[in-house]
Amino acid sequence: xxxxxxxxxxxxxxxxxxxxxxxxxxxxxxxxxxxxxxxxxxxxxxxxxxxxxxxxxxxxxxxxxxxxxxxxxxxxxxxxxxxxxxxxxxxxxxxxxxxxxxxxxxxxxxxxxxxxxxxxxxxxxxxxxxxxxxxxxxxxxxxxxxxxxxxxxxxxxxxxxxxxxxxxxxxxxxxxxxxxxxxxxxxxxxxxxxxxxxxxxxxxxxxxxxxxxxxxxxxxxxxxxxxxxxxxxxxxxxxxxxxxxxxxxxxxxxxxxxxxxxxxxxxxxxxxxxxxxxxxxxxxxxxxxxxxxxxxxxxxxxxxxxxxxxxxxxxxxxxxxxxxxxxxxxxxxxxxxxxxxxxxxxxxxxxxxxxxx
Amino acid sequence: xxxxxxxxxxxxxxxxxxxxxxxxxxxxxxxxxxxxxxxxxxxxxxxxxxxxxxxxxxxxxxxxxxxxxxxxxxxxxxxxxxxxxxxxxxxxxxxxxxxxxxxxxxxxxxxxxxxxxxxxxxxxxxxxxxxxxxxxxxxxxxxxxxxxxxxxxxxxxxxxxxxxxxxxxxxxxxxxxxxxxxxxxxxxxxxxxxxxxxxxxxxxxxxxxxxxxxxxxxxxxxxxxxxxxxxxxxxxxxxxxxxxxxxxxxxxxxxxxxxxxxxxxxxxxxxxxxxxxxxxxxxxxxxxxxxxxxxxxxxxxxxxxxxxxxxxxxxxxxxxxxxxxxxxxxxxxxxxxxxxxxxxxxxxxxxxxxxxxxxxxxxxxxxxxxxxxxxxxxxxxxxxxxxxxxxxxxxxxxxxxxxxxxxxxxxxxxxxxxxxxxxxxxxxxxxxxxxxxxxxxxxxxxxxxxxxxxxxxxxxxxxxxxxxxxxxxxxxxxxxxxxxxxxxxxxxxxxxxxxxxxxxxxxxxxxxxxxxxxxxxxxxxxxxx
Numbered sequence: 042x043x044x045x046x047x048x049x050x051x052x053x054x055x056x057x058x059x060x061x062x063x064x065x066x067x068x069x070x071x072x073x074x075x076x077x078x079x080x081x082x083x084x085x086x087x088x089x090x091x092x093x094x095x096x097x098x099x100x101x102x103x104x105x106x107x108x109x110x111x112x113x114x115x116x117x118x119x120x121x122x123x124x125x126x127x128x129x130x131x132x133x134x135x136x137x138x139x140x141x142x143x144x145x146x147x148x149x150x151x152x153x154x155x156x157x158x159x160x161x162x163x164x165x166x167x168x169x170x171x172x173x174x175x176x177x178x179x180x181x182x183x184x185x186x187x188x189x190x191x192x193x194x195x196x197x198x199x200x201x202x203x204x205x206x207x208x209x210x211x212x213x214x215x216x217x218x219x220x221x222x223x224x225x226x227x228x229x230x231x232x233x234x235x236x237x238x239x240x241x242x243x244x245x246x247x248x249x250x251x252x253x254x255x256x257x258x259x260x261x262x263x264x265x266x267x268x269x270x271x272x273x274x275x276x277x278x279x280x281x282x283x284x285x286x287x288x289x290x291x292x293x294x295x296x297x298x299x300x301x302x303x304x305x306x307x308x309x310x311x312x313x314x315x316x317x318x319x320x321x322x323x324x325x326x327x328x329x330x331x332x333x334x335x336x337x338x339x340x341x342x343x344x345x346x347x348x349x350x351x352x353x354x355x356x357x358x359x360x361x362x363x364x365x366x367x368x369x370x371x372x373x374x375x376x377x378x379x380x381x382x383x384x385x386x387x388x389x390x391x392x393x394x395x396x397x398x
Numbered sequence: 399x400x401x402x403x404x405x406x407x408x409x410x411x412x413x414x415x416x417x418x419x420x421x422x423x424x425x426x427x428x429x430x431x432x433x434x435x436x437x438x439x440x441x442x443x444x445x446x447x448x449x450x451x452x453x454x455x456x457x458x459x460x461x462x463x464x465x466x467x468x469x470x471x472x473x474x475x476x477x478x479x480x481x482x483x484x485x486x487x488x489x490x491x492x493x494x495x496x497x498x499x500x501x502x503x504x505x506x507x508x509x510x511x512x513x514x515x516x517x518x519x520x521x522x523x524x525x526x527x528x529x530x531x532x533x534x535x536x537x538x539x540x541x542x543x544x545x546x547x548x549x550x551x552x553x554x555x556x557x558x559x560x561x562x563x564x565x566x567x568x569x570x571x572x573x574x575x576x577x578x579x580x581x582x583x584x585x586x587x588x589x590x591x592x593x594x595x596x597x598x599x600x601x602x603x604x605x606x607x608x609x610x611x612x613x614x615x616x617x618x619x620x621x622x623x624x625x626x627x628x629x630x631x632x633x634x635x636x637x638x639x640x641x642x643x644x645x646x647x648x649x650x651x652x653x654x655x656x657x658x659x660x661x662x663x664x665x666x667x668x669x670x671x672x673x674x675x676x677x678x679x680x681x682x683x684x685x686x687x688x689x690x691x692x693x694x695x696x697x698x699x700x701x702x703x704x705x706x707x708x709x710x711x712x713x714x715x716x717x718x719x720x721x722x723x724x725x726x727x728x729x730x731x732x733x734x735x736x737x738x739x740x741x742x743x744x745x746x747x748x749x750x751x752x753x754x755x756x757x758x759x760x761x762x763x764x765x766x767x768x769x770x771x772x773x774x775x776x777x778x779x780x781x782x783x784x785x786x787x788x789x790x791x792x793x794x795x796x797x798x799x800x801x802x803x804x805x806x807x808x809x810x811x812x813x814x815x816x817x818x819x820x821x822x823x824x825x826x827x828x829x830x831x832x833x834x835x836x837x838x839x840x841x842x843x844x845x846x847x848x849x850x851x852x853x854x855x856x857x858x859x860x861x862x863x864x865x866x867x868x869x870x871x872x873x874x875x876x877x878x879x880x881x882x883x884x885x886x887x888x889x890x891x892x893x894x895x896x897x898x899x900x901x902x903x904x905x906x907x908x909x910x911x912x913x914x915x916x917x918x919x920x921x922x923x924x925x926x927x
Contacts, residue, residue, distance in 0.1 A: 259794075262796060262797045263794055263795050263796055263797065264780060264781065264784070264787055264795040264797070265795075266797075267773075267777065267780065267781075267797055268781055270769075271766055271769070271773070271777055274766045274767075274768050274769050275762075275763075275765070275766050275767065275768075277759075277762055277763045278763055278764065278765065278766050278777075280726070280745060281724070281726060281745055281755065281757060281763050281764075282745070282749070282777060282778040282781055282782070283745050283746035283748075283749040283750070283778070283781060283782055284746075284781060285746075340768075341768070
């Protein structure tokens with residue numbers, strides 16, 4: 042009897058664990074752990090791999106954080122992240138165009154991106170206030186059309202910096218622009234801890250993310266932040282409590298757009314390149330998938346969701362190519378990435394009713 | 399009309415409970431062919447449940463079925479779905495329309511029962527591909543419409559029709575079924591104008607003369623007397639009176655509807671007079687566009703310090719009054735609070751003026767279901783009065799978790815809210831405890847004036863008493879003026895000093911709570927439109 046009782050309690054604690062941590066998160070975490078265990082056996086250097094994961098985390102975390110405000114205000118998952126990214130790209134390219142270098146170029150990139158982010162965010166927010174209930178569909182198209190529009194603009198805008206334009210024609214931006222000499226590694230280089238010959242822990246980037254995450258956490262603990270969460274939780278309740286629902290939603294969209302602009306600049310300083318044209322599209326689904334893997338739902342997200350999700354998602358993305366490629370000698374990384382990110386989004390959307398407003 | 403054969407419909411000893419809550423007790427009904435039976439009773443008396451049983455609605459089976467027998471033409475029947483009931487010749491017209499707006503009247507009347515012609519394709523692939531017999535359809539639709547004795551255009555698209563014609567189309571659909579023997583009309587005149595209602599009554603008479611029996615549910619009592627052969631009055635799940643229509647009049651019906659046995663009623667709590675008190679709230683010419691609860695022209699004065707009840711039948715507009723004043727539905731007119739004009743359509747302005755509202759829509763408007771009790775209690779006070787906040791550096795308003803926790807614990811204790819902790823999600827609480835959280839939310843606002851809408855809807859007896867007691871106490875100890883809106887007259891009589899009755903979107907009258915129930919009953923139906 043005693044024996045079966047212990048099994049029972051064990052089973053129930055396990056179930057509680059699953060419920061609290063979420064089955065998909067457990068599966069993905071387990072898969073990632075498996076990859077880490079297998080890595081040495083297939084000849085991969087574990088230290089290098091872990092550093093890879095940390096670095097990629099540092100590049101992406103701010104972008105993922107950018108989703109939090111809109112989730113809180115009930116605007117759902119921001120598939121329109123590219124709009125914010127576009128603002129960031131404008132800031133970055135303008136900063137280079139105006140001749141800033143080194144650390145000032147990064148600061149100026151943020152400063153220059155801000156008005157674009159505020160402007161685009163305001164318009165985007167006003168649009169989302171008109172189509173309550175269908176946000177995620179609209180955000181997707183806003184993202185796609187922002188990218189398409191900018192594909193034209195990158196060619197037409199009168200940029201002239203030789204580091205960025207096509208060499209022969211002297212006009213139109215190149216798809217990939219190196220930020221070396223500008224803001225390459227400006228954050229990562231701060232208090233950097235070298236581990237191997239060419240790899241290190243990007244302390245500065247992590248600290249920068251920590252700062253933004255702290256600010257976000259703090260904001261959600263203020264009166265306004267509380268109101269924003271209530272709007273997402275039950276808009277009718279918020280309205281009856283005298284909250285201007287539309288204004289809260291607008292604020293959340295602007296915050297989200299601005300953070301996405303900052304996020305892409307952080308990404309670039311780590312990655313080393315500005316990628317224009319259709320490149321922002323490649324960031325949308327991974328960003329959304331990351332926060333969902335982290336345990337966020339369509340109207341609930343926390344800072345731990347962001348951190349755990351980004352680590353898990355980027356872990357999978359970096360580890361699978363190394364391990365699987367050496368096992369089956371075929372490049373599976375892209376396939377895995379797509380399956381994980383799309384699968385995760387699909388899963389989250391089917392759960393939509395659970396957190397019913 | 400009297401025949402010696404078995405009656406068309408006989409219901410014997412029908413009993414029904416919803417999860418132990420007895421809603422129908424020993425209902426006996428007989429209905430002969432061509433007879434019109436008027437079924438009346440207050441909201442919640444059990445009329446709809448009885449009709450749902452008769453019509454075999456799913457909700458009855460899902461909640462454990464019913465006891466007793468239904469006999470149709472002397473044979474015992476048990477319908478497990480509405481389709482069985484239709485098959486047996488019972489038709490029902492619900493309060494809400496179930497018509498396809500883009501189809502014509504004819505198409506709606508004969509939907510899925512269209513006469514068809516075979517064609518080459520249908521001979522090969524089966525009858526689902528037969529061609530519609532348009533001429534046949536027109537003829538049958540016309541027949542059905544004529545049976546009612548009204549004129550509606552069978553080719554008009556439903557979306558373009560006035561409400562009355564939609565209602566007739568619904569009835570025509572039932573009449574077009576050849577096997578129809580019994581038609582149930584659930585408040586068919588609620589949405590009709592005077593003339594349309596008159597036409598409907600005529601069509602009921604004409605149906606009856608063709609041998610179709612009708613069960614007619616309405617709140618307009620004079621209609622009952624005008625058209626019915628027999629009146630059955632229900633109250634609290636019992637049939638309290640059954641009488642031929644000729645031998646009863648409106649006052650007697652209302653008496654039976656609302657009157658309760660004296661010993662079953664708790665004595666009204668010492669109603670006070672506030673004759674000399676000044677008006678704290680004055681409402682003039684208020685209209686509110688709240689779907690299903692339209693307020694047309696309300697003039698109302700609330701005295702400082704009193705508890706005013708607002709009663710009335712469902713759909714007459716009593717719920718529209720608080721929702722309109724508090725800015726949740728579009729409203730017009732003038733509202734003065736404490737001598738100052740109160741802007742309408744802005745919830746914030748009302749809250750700033752120290753008004754508070756406990757909504758009847760607990761789960762939709764009243765609660766953050768997915769947040770903690772602490773948030774639910776403290777949120778409004780935090781947003782409106784900057785309570786439960788710590789000021790950091792004079793600019794940042796930081797949530798004071800400790801103060802929130804304290805106030806929530808205090809109300810949990812005071813209102814005896816059953817929960818595991820103050821951090822439990824509001825969704826997980828029972829209806830009664832959710833209602834107490836809604837009250838706590840309003841109390842935390844420390845208002846001068848409180849609207850409480852349907853405070854006891856859907857909660858058990860124990861919680862009911864507690865909620866009403868909490869309101870009384872809040873009124874007595876804090877001097878807060880309270881307006882309670884409720885469908886339950888008894889509850890108002892126990893709690894309030896004065897009771898205003900809303901009928902037809904207007905205040906039909908205001909009486910002290912001590913007056914007899916019949917007087918209130920008369921007011922309830924006085925202006926029903």
